[in-house]
Amino acid sequence: MGLPVSLSSIMPAFSSTATSVKRLVSRRGHVVSPQVDEKYGQVKLRDTGGTLITVFAVVDPGKPAILRDTEVILVEYDAAKKVFIVVPSEM
Numbered sequence: 001m002g003l004p005v006s007l008s009s010i011m012p013a014f015s016s017t018a019t020s021v022k023r024l025v026s027r028r029g030h031v032v033s034p035q036v037d038e039k040y041g042q043v044k045l046r047d048t049g050g051t052l053i054t055v056f057a058v059v060d061p062g063k064p065a066i067l068r069d070t071e072v073i074l075v076e077y078d079a080a081k082k083v084f085i086v087v088p089s090e091m
Contacts, residue, residue, distance in 0.1 A: 023048055024074055027046075027047075029045030031066055031069060033068065035065040036086055037066075038058055038059055038060075040058065043074070045074070055084055059085065070088055071088070074086055
């Protein structure tokens, strides 16, 4: 039996192009779902590297829904719900 081989010598190094949520807060995007309301929505935006990404988003409770194609700003990230809170860019 030969010497044991460590996993790190046979596994490729992990790399990721994922953008941290902190770096997405304050970025602008566009609503791509029918709307963003208190329960659900999707927003498409470009990260700092220019990659087009889609994130889940909601509006604060009591705020009106934001319709598809509206430009929004990601103002906060709710880590518990894993969604961004958004507001229209034209307020």
